[in-house]
Amino acid sequence: MTEETRVRFAPSPTGYLHIGGARTALFNWLYARNKKGTFVLRIEDTDKTRSTDEYIDAILEGMKWLGLDWDEGPFRQTDRFDVYRSYADKLLKEDRAYYCYCSAEELEMRRKAAMVQGKSVKYDGRCRNLTEGQAASSRGQGTVRFRMPQQGQTVVDDLIHGKVVFENEQLDDLIILRSDGTPTYNLTVVVDDVDMRITHIIRGDDHLNNTPKQIQLYQAFGYAAPKFAHLPMILGADKARLSKRHGATSVMAYYEMGYLPEALVNYLVRLGWSYGDQEVFTRDELIKHFSFEHAGKAAAVFNPEKLLWLNSQYIMSSAPEKLAELVRPFLVKEKIIREDEALDKAWLAKAIHTLQERARTLVELAASLRYYIAEDVVFNDKAKEKFLNEKSRDILEELKAGISSLSEFSIPELEKLFKSIVEKHGVKLGALAQPARVAMTGGTESPGIYEVLEVLGKEKVLSRLEKAIKMIGGA
RNA sequence: GGUCCCAUCGUCUAGAGGCCUAGGACGUGGCCCUCUCAAGGCUAAAACACGGGUUCGACUCCCGUUGGGACCA
Numbered sequence: 001m002t003e004e005t006r007v008r009f010a011p012s013p014t015g016y017l018h019i020g021g022a023r024t025a026l027f028n029w030l031y032a033r034n035k036k037g038t039f040v041l042r043i044e045d046t047d048k049t050r051s052t053d054e055y056i057d058a059i060l061e062g063m064k065w066l067g068l069d070w071d072e073g074p075f076r077q078t079d080r081f082d083v084y085r086s087y088a089d090k091l092l093k094e095d096r097a098y099y100c101y102c103s104a105e106e107l108e109m110r111r112k113a114a115m116v117q118g119k120s121v122k123y124d125g126r127c128r129n130l131t132e133g134q135a136a137s138s139r140g141q142g143t144v145r146f147r148m149p150q151q152g153q154t155v156v157d158d159l160i161h162g163k164v165v166f167e168n169e170q171l172d173d174l175i176i177l178r179s180d181g182t183p184t185y186n187l188t189v190v191v192d193d194v195d196m197r198i199t200h201i202i203r204g205d206d207h208l209n210n211t212p213k214q215i216q217l218y219q220a221f222g223y224a225a226p227k228f229a230h231l232p233m234i235l236g237a238d239k240a241r242l243s244k245r246h247g248a249t250s251v252m253a254y255y256e257m258g259y260l261p262e263a264l265v266n267y268l269v270r271l272g273w274s275y276g277d278q279e280v281f282t283r284d285e286l287i288k289h290f291s292f293e294h295a296g297k298a299a300a301v302f303n304p305e306k307l308l309w310l311n312s313q314y315i316m317s318s319a320p321e322k323l324a325e326l327v328r329p330f331l332v333k334e335k336i337i338r339e340d341e342a343l344d345k346a347w348l349a350k351a352i353h354t355l356q357e358r359a360r361t362l363v364e365l366a367a368s369l370r371y372y373i374a375e376d377v378v379f380n381d382k383a384k385e386k387f388l389n390e391k392s393r394d395i396l397e398e399l400k401a402g403i404s405s406l407s408e409f410s411i412p413e414l415e416k417l418f419k420s421i422v423e424k425h426g427v428k429l430g431a432l433a434q435p436a437r438v439a440m441t442g443g444t445e446s447p448g449i450y451e452v453l454e455v456l457g458k459e460k461v462l463s464r465l466e467k468a469i470k471m472i473g474g475a
Numbered sequence: 476g477g478u479c480c481c482a483u484c485g486u487c488u489a490g491a492g493g494c495c496u497a498g499g500a501c502g503u504g505g506c507c508c509u510c511u512c513a514a515g516g517c518u519a520a521a522a523c524a525c526g527g528g529u530u531c532g533a534c535u536c537c538c539g540u541u542g543g544g545a546c547c548a
Contacts, residue, residue: 111548122477122547161480170478172547209479209546232481232544239543267487270500274488277499296488299544303486306501316514358513418510433510445512 005037006199009063009070010189012044013055016250017062019242019302020204020234023268027231028202029068030269030290040196041073046188048078062251066261067283075196077188084183087191087221088144088176096220097176099142100127122172144177146187146217154212159200159229159292166212174213186210190217198226205230229292232272233299242302258330258361260318263311271300280313312360320349323356323365330366336373343373351455354447371441372455377464379442384471387444392435393472395425399436400465409458411450418450439468 009025011017017025032039041063045051060074091097100123102110107123128147148171156164176187183191193201208230215225236246248254254264266281273296275281275289315323324345331337351372352365359365371377379388402417403409422429433449440452440461453461 108548156479164479166479170547204545205480206545212479230480235544237486241544270487272487277489279487279500298481300488301486303501306487309501312514355513357515422510429510431510437511443511447512449510 003199005032005035006040006197007032007037007202008040008042008073008193008196008198009068010042010044010192010203011059012047012050013052013059014047014050015055016058016252018249018251019268020249021059022062022066022251022264023234023271024203024231025063025068026066026265026268027229027273027295029070030286031200031202031229031292032071033287034290037199038071039069040075040198041070042075042077042192042196043073044077044185044188046077046183046185051078058252065255066251066265072196075192077192080188080192081183083195084188084191085177085181088183088187091146091176091220092144094220095147097144097146098128100145100173100175101142102126122170125173128173143175143179145173146176146213146220148173148213148216154215156208156211156215156228157225158208159227160232160295160297161205161208161230164208164211168212168216171213171216176217186213186217190214190221193226194218194221194223200227200229202229202231205232229295231295232297234271235299235301237301237303239299239301246302247304258363258365259307259311260314260326260362263307263314266314267307267310271302272296280310308360315359315361315365316357318356320352320356321345323352323362324348327352327362327365327369330362331369331373334363334366334370336366336370347455354451354455358445358447368446371443371446377440377442377467379438380444383438383442383444387435387438388468388472390472392431393469395421395427395432396435396439396465396469396472399432400462400469403453403458403465404462406458409454411454414450414453435468436465439464 007028009021009028011021011025029039031037043051043056043059045056056074063070088097092099102123123145127142127145149168150171152168154166154168154171156166158164174186175184177183192198211228211230218225234242236242238246240246242249248257251264255261262283265283265286269281269286269290270279273290274294278285281289324343328337328343332339337343348369351369355365355368359368398421399417402421403414406413406417418429418432422432425431434444437446437449437452438444440446440449440456446452456464
């Protein structure tokens with residue numbers, strides 16, 4: 001019987017869920033779902049000065065929006081200080097760890113000296129073998145260091161990079177407890193991963209160099225090291241690590257900009273993973289096909305253009321009824337409807353159906369819904385000048401007359417009417433469609449004119465034509 | 476500075492020695508469709524960092540160089 005797969009996402013609540021974190025969470029989630037394993041969420045909040053509850057909520061919110069549900073947690077490291085302490089005590093008792101009384105200033109000086117001499121800047125082991133007497137003199141304010149083996153090699157078994165070999169003599173006697181007794185990152189992460197029985201550690205490759213030290217800690221505690229998968233970093237256009245100055249990095253900022261979570265997920269997963277030539281995936285396909293065999297090793301540049309394209313693909317293929325729900329907050333935000341205003345769902349879906357292949361985001365969708373929903377048309381000056389003038393008055397009059405006497409207000413009937421008017425005047429369809437379009441929408445870009453008219457309905461169409469004709473007359 | 480990682484079009488990537496005249500996608504240009512804008516279709520330009528090996532044969536394997544990145548901080 002094979003062991004259950006257990007993975008975890010372990011963010012520090014020192015900021016919102018950002019793109020890089022979301023990608024790490026996503027790969028963990030996909031791996032867990034693919035293996036029918038367990039996805040654990042752990043909040044690494046030991047840095048009390050920078051961690052806040054607000055950020056914890058923000059991270060959970062981001063994960064929920066992306067649809068990354070976890071099976072256990074969220075656990076908080078601040079609840080577990082006693083556990084870390086007991087693991088450290090165990091190492092101390094077994095002489096796998098020792099007290100170190102070197103001050104931060106001394107260490108800094110020696111580090112600099114080592115760097116100048118071109119030597120490895122690791123701890124020089126000064127307090128490694130202090131006698132009881134030597135130690136007793138300053139006991140109390142020391143840090144606790146892990147006694148790293150100095151011979152042999154440590155091998156990281158990585159699902160993406162293969163076996164990565166480190167010489168143990170390069171490994172530092174890392175500090176596991178600070179002089180105030182608080183645990184350090186390398187201790188908490190190993191203790192938690194041991195306690196939570198994590199089988200696969202999937203995280204950014206900025207942690208690869210910490211891994212051999214953690215493996216040694218695992219072994220000191222008497223456990224076999226888990227498998228690792230170190231994901232490449234996500235970079236900005238300038239190839240520097242993605243950060244605020246590259247624009248939106250918070251996941252929820254993409255919600256605000258009108259992105260669908262499916263699009264972001266799809267984009268993020270393709271950043272460093274592929275499945276042949278396929279670009280667009282359903283969630284089930286992602287879960288089914290996901291594996292580290294197709295994961296890349298190289299850092300990837302975040303490309304907002306491609307994300308936007310993917311979003312437009314998802315908007316195009318979404319059910320209008322679903323988009324109607326999703327676009328609502330954006331309609332409110334754009335002040336197109338009031339917060340308590342009800343809209344006819346079927347009608348809204350019909351309107352959206354005409355717009356979904358021209359809106360790349362929900363924000364754009366909301367913006368173009370304005371001319372369907374709002375009472376007054378907002379005219380674009382150039383469009384008005386070009387198409388609502390003396391030249392178009394007669395033909396618009398005729399259109400208005402034709403429409404009011406139409407027995408059936410439908411797309412085929414409207415099309416017939418337009419064709420006959422155009423034929424009679426000996427002009428191209430555009431000579432009628434464009435003025436009509438401006439009269440209906442205020443601008444020159446819209447869905448097909450018959451669709452626009454049909455969505456608006458006879459009454460609104462007639463009143464907008466009336467208004468346009470009046471505007472021309474008054475000019 | 477030491478250690479580790481990485482390297483295919485501008486970007487994301489396919490490629491597990493002959494299938495490569497290096498494929499797809501985004502973006503960009505052109506054409507078609509067309510009532511506008513989109514969508515869609517067709518099409519063009521665009522890459523194996525460099526140098527050595529190994530091999531009958533290297534984008535693919537090995538070594539080095541260069542360049543990027545991470546960690547130690």
